[in-house]
Amino acid sequence: MKEEDRLEERNPIEDLLRMDRIPHIWCPGCGIGTVVTSFAEALRKSKIDLDKLAVLSGIGCTGRVAGYIKLDSIHTTHGRAVPVATGLKLANPDLKVVVFSGDGDIAGIGGNHFIHAARRNMDLLVICVNNFNYAMTGGQVAATTPIGGNASTAPYGNFEYPFSLPYLAEASGATYVARWTALHLRRVTKSIQEALNKRGFSFIEVITPCVTLYARRNRLGDGLNLLKYYYEKSEIQHGADTRTLDISYQGKLIVGKFVDKEKPTFLDCMNEHLAKVLGEKYQPYGVKNE
């Protein structure tokens, strides 16, 4: 058998990966790779023009996603992927712009950018891998750590209220909001596919185990156990009121698609409003001549 025919040695999504950068830096049992696989699958199924899709990340474990995806990709600074994505999308409205980053990046240091991009209904897809802690720096407490969860900077357990990200996203103006766990492979894929075909601010949270830090500190078993645990603790409630989605320590996880609505995007609003006010003087921006 020829080397290239040895199926088991070829990554099924290698056409979408920078294979010259593999092996990746993620720990065995980490859920990020699973989400990347779902993303790749969604790209393939959605038949989207891959030349017109950009992936941006911030800093952290999930922040490395942009570096492994073989598409136009920008690894930005901590928390700033969303505003860089905003500039990119506005400069070239033909692009589909995806921000793929972690909970610390999106909801911690980048929280302000996140809510404002949602408020403006900027046409972006934000995929947030939530592992309940700052993993890259060694397992510190995050804006998402459940109360009681142990972290290296909450060595006696976390006592701060965490964000419920779907609630934050919807309240800020997102038009598509879903949450899954990393083991909901097909559902994550489907959500990404749906969001890719939507115009507006879409947000998908994926709960994943952090084996090396969060799981170890909290004695939650290995990656596979925790993947299964999250999956089994989840309950699908499509359309659930996002005010009811708080995550407690090792408690029930309500997952599903919570929001899916149509609303004019930032550029729609800009073009419509300025054309109305300025009339023919206005030069419509980023509008395709169909």
Next chain:
Amino acid sequence: MKADPKGVLTGSHYLDGDYALAEGALAAGCRFFGGYPITPSTETAERFSERIPMVGGVFIQMEDELASISALIGAAWGGKKAMTVTSGPGFSLMMENIGLACMLETPLVIANVQRGGPSTGLPTLTGQQDIMQARWGSHGDYEIIALSPDSPQECFDLTIEAFNLSETYRVPTFVMTDECIGHMHEKVVIPPAEEIELVERKWYTGPKNEYLPFKPDKDMVPFMVKVGDGYHFHITGLTHDERGYPVINAECQDFCVRHVCDKIRNNADKIIRIEEDEIDTAEVIVLSYGITSRVTTRAVRKAREAGIKVGTIRLITVWPFPEKRIRELAKKVKAFVMPEINYGQLIFEVERCAAGQAPAIHVPHCGGWVHDPDDIFNAIKEAAK
């Protein structure tokens, strides 16, 4: 490449410096402005937001300055010429991604209408206290280009120049003006579009799979592509190789840091612009930039009337600093005098380049107003002794 007439408001106008910055940007082909309000720079954002709907482009008021500079980076890689305007406190916030812009070798323009600092300082009064921050404000080693206009006319002219330099060297370029110039109303002549020469970005046109975003060309500046053109390229703020892939070791760091610095250092002679007057016979040279140059004019006139042989150098580019020229002149003159509206910043560069061959006399002003020309005159008199 000539300017697009759509953005050029040809004619004679009575404009303040802030408005002139916006007109310079539009003339230079800037079609993306991301900003955040801050005194005394806000009028630039206001002007741009009023004008851009009729020109074709985007103005967006971002949630803060961290976001403004981030959006500029995104817009630049999306193919647009991008600009923001700010003042000290906002400039401080932008330092994070000024570093990223340097690391990603991203062309963009930031105007800083300086006010007195530190901290909130003097929101409505002038300063030249961010001149060192412009050079050194973000962490790590890097180089930028900074220009310093001395009039609303130069706010217009140097904004175009800033875009041209930024595109030529793939580097963030600053227009370091101040509250006085920003709010000063003067005649600004905007030429016809066909008389405005613009630099086209150095686009890569080779085979798609061979594009390397950080491979230095002969002039050390790598070629650029746009997101969405099918190159499937990667760029990162991590230390990276020519492919843009992170490489975390000392060898790659050496390549990366030397490259972002040397492409400016080695081209410094081409970038630097200074304006000299009566240098050949001078015993004392007064160095100044921005608003302080205009105050200096009066002090110098008075000194010449008093029989002192004074020459002047006005720094149009503050960074890179004209070190060769200062070194050369240090051998010939009695002393340098430098007034600036801060408590000692660019004077250290003059001292460093004079290297003990001629004293560098500082005329400080802590901000809030311009110098009394007599303070500069007295320093010249002292220097001439």
